[in-house]
Structure formats: C-alpha cells, structure tokens
Amino acid sequence: MPLPHSYLEDIAARLEPGMREAFLKAVRALRAQADPARIAALLENGDVDGVLDAIGLNDPAWLNSFRAAMAEGFVAGGQETHAGVRGLIIDAISQDILPPGSDARLLASFGIRNLPAEKALRDYGMGLIREIDDNTRDGVRTFLEDGMEAGRNPVQSALDLCGRIGESGEREGGILGLTETQARSVQRARDELASTDAPTLRRYLGRELRDRRYDAAVLRAIRSGEPIPEAIQEKAGTAYSNRYLRYRAEVMSRTESLRSASVGQHAALLNAVATGALPYGSIRRFWMDTDDERTRVWHKEIPDLNPDGVSLEEPFVTPLGPLLYPRDPEGEAENIIQCRCWMQIRLTGSGNRWLDMLAFPVPG
Structure with missing residues (x-):
C-alpha cells in the first residue's frame, strides 16, 4: 500500500x-x-x-x-x-x-x-x-x-x-x-x-x-x-x-x-x-511541487525541467542550480529554506511497467 x-x-x-x-x-x-x-x-x-x-x-x-x-x-x-x-x-x-x-x-x-x-x-x-x-x-x-x-x-x-x-x-x-x-x-x-x-x-x-x-x-x-x-x-x-x-x-x-x-x-x-x-537504476524520482500560493514560482517549473524524472543519484535541474532532492543540504539557501515540495518515487520494470511508492494527493 x-x-x-x-x-x-x-x-x-x-x-x-x-x-x-x-x-x-x-x-x-x-x-x-x-x-x-x-x-x-x-x-x-x-x-x-x-x-x-x-x-x-x-x-x-x-x-x-x-x-x-x-x-x-x-x-x-x-x-x-x-x-x-x-x-x-x-x-x-x-x-x-x-x-x-x-x-x-x-x-x-x-x-x-x-x-x-x-x-x-x-x-x-x-x-x-x-x-x-x-x-x-x-x-x-x-x-x-x-x-x-x-x-x-x-x-x-x-x-x-x-x-x-x-x-x-x-x-x-x-x-x-x-x-x-x-x-x-x-x-x-x-x-x-x-x-x-x-x-x-x-x-x-x-x-x-x-x-x-x-x-x-x-x-x-x-x-x-x-x-x-x-x-x-x-x-x-x-x-x-x-x-x-x-x-x-x-x-x-x-x-x-x-x-x-x-x-x-x-x-x-x-x-x-x-x-x-x-x-x-530501477528507481526514478519525480519532483512534485505543492502548487499553492506559498510555493516558489521557480519550484513550479522543476517538474517540466525534469519530465522523465531522475535516477537515484542524479540531481534535479532547477533554475537556481542542481538539487539532489527537495531541501538538499548542498543547495543554495534561497532554493531550499522552508521548501515543502516532495518527490514521487517510482520503481520501474520491464515492459514499461512501474509502481509508485507514494499515493498522489486527491485534487480538492
């Protein structure tokens, strides 16, 4: 589950x-x-x-x-x-x-x-x-x-x-x-x-x-x-x-x-x-922004900058430099402080089969 x-x-x-x-x-x-x-x-x-x-x-x-x-x-x-x-x-x-x-x-x-x-x-x-x-x-x-x-x-x-x-x-x-x-x-x-x-x-x-x-x-x-x-x-x-x-x-x-x-x-x-x-190599990670008025404008751009997700040890491309994951300690302060974004973690298999580890939020 x-x-x-x-x-x-x-x-x-x-x-x-x-x-x-x-x-x-x-x-x-x-x-x-x-x-x-x-x-x-x-x-x-x-x-x-x-x-x-x-x-x-x-x-x-x-x-x-x-x-x-x-x-x-x-x-x-x-x-x-x-x-x-x-x-x-x-x-x-x-x-x-x-x-x-x-x-x-x-x-x-x-x-x-x-x-x-x-x-x-x-x-x-x-x-x-x-x-x-x-x-x-x-x-x-x-x-x-x-x-x-x-x-x-x-x-x-x-x-x-x-x-x-x-x-x-x-x-x-x-x-x-x-x-x-x-x-x-x-x-x-x-x-x-x-x-x-x-x-x-x-x-x-x-x-x-x-x-x-x-x-x-x-x-x-x-x-x-x-x-x-x-x-x-x-x-x-x-x-x-x-x-x-x-x-x-x-x-x-x-x-x-x-x-x-x-x-x-x-x-x-x-x-x-x-x-x-x-x-x-079986894990793909997808950046998910919180999509509300508190979300950084450029964090809403990150999913489109990484449409196929990234591997486990590959950083996400962001407008302010690479981040290994949301709130990455190596990131610039303005790119991580009070960030509330999250990642979908996907297990991929042969034949284009996959499973997600996290439940997607139900649209309100």
Whole structure:
C-alpha cells in the first residue's frame, strides 16, 4: 500500500516543536552562563575573540540538543521510507516486476548503525551545526565590532549581547543567538526607538516583528517630538529581540525538521539499492511541487525541467542550480529554506511497467 505523499511533512510537524525548543534552550543556556562584567572587561581591551570564548561560542557542543533533535528527524524519515520501500517491493513481487525473494535482501530495519546511513547523518549534521554555529558567532562578532566602532559603552554592549534579567528570572532581549543580519536589525530598531526624528520612528513602525503594544508610545513621540521614555525603549527593544530569536528558531526548525527527514529518506533509498533489494537504476524520482500560493514560482517549473524524472543519484535541474532532492543540504539557501515540495518515487520494470511508492494527493 503506498505511503501518503505527505509522510515527510507529517514527520516534520511532529518533530518541529521539539527542534525549535532545543535551539531556544541552547541559546538560553549560553545566556545563563554569560558574565556581562567579564564580557565588558574583555570589550574594554577590544578582545572580541575572548568574548566568543567566554560565552561558549567557540565550542559547537552548545548545539548538542539541537543535533539530537536533527538526528531524530533523520531516523524517522529513514524508517518511514524503509517501510514504504518494503511495501513497494512486496507489491512489485506480486506483479512480477521484481523477482521473488527481493524483500529478503532488504535490511530488517533502518538505523544509523550501517555505514552509509551513519555517513549521511554525519555529513549532514556536521554541515548544519557548523552553519548554525558560524552564523551565530558572526552575529555576535559583527554586533560587538559595530559597537566598538560606534563608541558604544562596553557595559551597554555586554548587556545588549546577553540580555537583561527579566521577570522570568532569565536573560531576555540580547542578540546572542541571532545571525549577523538579524543582530544588526535589532540594533537598528533600538537606534530608531532612541530617536526623536519622525521618519526614523516611522521606520520602526514598519518592522513586522515589533511588539505593537508599544506603538502608541512611538506615535506620541512622533507627534510631540519628545523622546520615548527609556524604560519603554528598553521594553520595546527587548520584545523585538525576543521575537527575532523565536522567528529564527521557527524558520530553522521548520526547515530542518523536514530536511532531516528528507536526508533520511534518501539514505534509506540508497540502503535498499546497496543491499540489492532494489536493482540499481530501477528507481526514478519525480519532483512534485505543492502548487499553492506559498510555493516558489521557480519550484513550479522543476517538474517540466525534469519530465522523465531522475535516477537515484542524479540531481534535479532547477533554475537556481542542481538539487539532489527537495531541501538538499548542498543547495543554495534561497532554493531550499522552508521548501515543502516532495518527490514521487517510482520503481520501474520491464515492459514499461512501474509502481509508485507514494499515493498522489486527491485534487480538492
């Protein structure tokens, strides 16, 4: 019986909240161990590398909980695909597309103890953790260097980096955990809130992630020409930073929960071929776009660019470069982030006979 075409999305929906919380928990742990006084002293000496070391960003172990959540997605995608391949093989045997006994060659279950799967997880995991770690470290470095260049007080910079103790007893509002672009956006928002220039304040009101509870204070400042009270500036800036961190966690978990399952899917297909359960060259993969308003325009073109499908290890042709499968970790960010496309996996046999592993969605 074919698997539902959305099975990877179903896995991702199940794992996404845990992956999001794993990243936020990791950032909270970094902030909790940070010592603003020590960071300020290091900044007095211009020692940005010392700050990175002091807050634990020179050791990627801070992302271990996120790495574990990512591995869970990989295994889940592999296991579901393995079950789908087994069903596909059994159906193919019954229709004389594959010889009897083909199912016996398939591994009893999918896991990371076999070398191909272990390598796939290691390569994907190392690349992802390095990317997240580098982006986070770049965010801190750029923020601190910009602050030193602008003559910002080291104590202020340290608190803006780590956050201030909030009502929850945890540090809130720091840029720690954000990318370079996001950290700069937070600092610009704080600068806008500190301004008395009406056009500058209006720019703040155009920020999608702002906390609208403080809009009235901004509008009063625009009308009066008086500065926003510092306490409100701080609350609005903290809220904006918190929302940006959550936004990063949401985008990352939405992308990586589905991508980790996709990497596991591909590893399971490679395993089936490696064991001889599926003949090499018998698999054709077809790109299927989600065909809604959220789908990238150029992703709707990919099926027509690959009308005959591609083999198991052949990349799809896309307008932004080759992709081995949707959300391929080797692809360009703008081609894969939050992509929801899927693949039809087809087993081909002699005499133009074939079977699909996934059920097509019923048109609504």
